[in-house]
Amino acid sequence: MPKPEKHVFVCTQNRPQGHPRGSCAASGCSDVINEFMNEIQNRNLFEKIALTNTGCMGPCMMGPSVLVYPEGVMYGKVNKEDVKTIIDEHLLGGTPVAALQVPAEVW
């Protein structure tokens, strides 16, 4: 693909059940990345938005974690319903969704 305008990284790290750090997989990240994939496909945004699954990005206790570059905005506790908001307001609209961002001390 050509260099995208926005690049969305979704953590899909898994850890064994009961692991003290938890994981984005245990928090439902597969619903989140699938929703991004569906929306990108339905709106034909392949040329604008890249979507990549990742290993651990750090804020495991606030998963599912979604990181958007080039701004470097880290979202936490993202659920399926938040995906359209992130796409509409941030990825297309250009304004990061403040309410979904992790606290400044986390990222």
Place this chain on the structure above:
Amino acid sequence: MPKPEKHVFVCTQNRPQGHPRGSCAASGCSDVINEFMNEIQNRNLFEKIALTNTGCMGPCMMGPSVLVYPEGVMYGKVNKEDVKTIIDEHLLGGTPVAALQVPAEVW
């Protein structure tokens, strides 16, 4: 971690031997990510540079792929020996390594 100055994404996608698209794993990405990890540790760069493994980022035939944000610079066919160069010249020096970048039509 606090928001890093540079975020290095290393593709660690694997595919079965003989797969037509190849993969970064088949091209030796584990040496590359391990070298980044060692150098970040040896130089104590944890506060400046984040390192994350990813799934497929696209240019599979030019793997191992290394993507650096916030610039969005994609490096291809990166080998272990290139890692110090990328750290010295780009991540610390601020100048992307032109010779290692994938062609503009790829990214």
